[in-house]
Amino acid sequence: KQEVTQIPAALSVPEGENLVLNCSFTDSAIYNLQWFRQDPGKGLTSLLLIQSSQREQTSGRLNASLDKSSGRSTLYIAASQPGDSATYLCAVRPKKVGNEKLTFGTGTRLTIIP
Amino acid sequence: GAGVSQSPSNKVTEKGKDVELRCDPISGHTALYWYRQSLGQGLEFLIYFQGNSAPDKSGLPSDRFSAERTGGSVSTLTIQRTQQEDSAVYLCASSLAIYTGYNEQFFGPGTRLTVL
16 A cells, blocks of 8 residues: 655755655555645645656746655655645656556645745 | 536535525536535535436435436536534636646636535
């Protein structure tokens, strides 16, 4: 059974700092890994999707990396801003025909201190 | 539409009543997914549709839960005889297709269900 872990559960950093969020998964047989952010009381916003054949994806100040063999992904946020405060979730899609479930981590609650 | 929409945004009901939650996926997306997010719990997969068919219903927590999709578009999640443990945020997502290596899922804002 796939298990996805995100550490730390919560993180507070001063504005302007660069930071890294971690995601680990137990089964490396995945199609892709997706990073989301969730604002309080809101749905999920997709940030980046990395296919299993890729090593990283970039969007603006965000960079996500994937090391499938070791079951790890990181989300790097450069020059953090108060608007980045949210819960960040990673999710993996299994590489199994007919299994379309995303398995989510429990998230990292990020607070950027102005 | 521009994004996935869900209605109602909030639903308060009494224990034992039936509820229907609606999801409108992004236009052209053939795959649709339902998830549940309970307080203190992670996101839990419930069911997905490819077109109007649901190949995998294993995530539905009990036979009180059912879902349908018509016309390859709108989906309804029905919970019969609601219980307090059904209280959660129900999230819907859609993607262009499944069975591909790239199927980014886009989520709606969710329906917050409270069972009194």
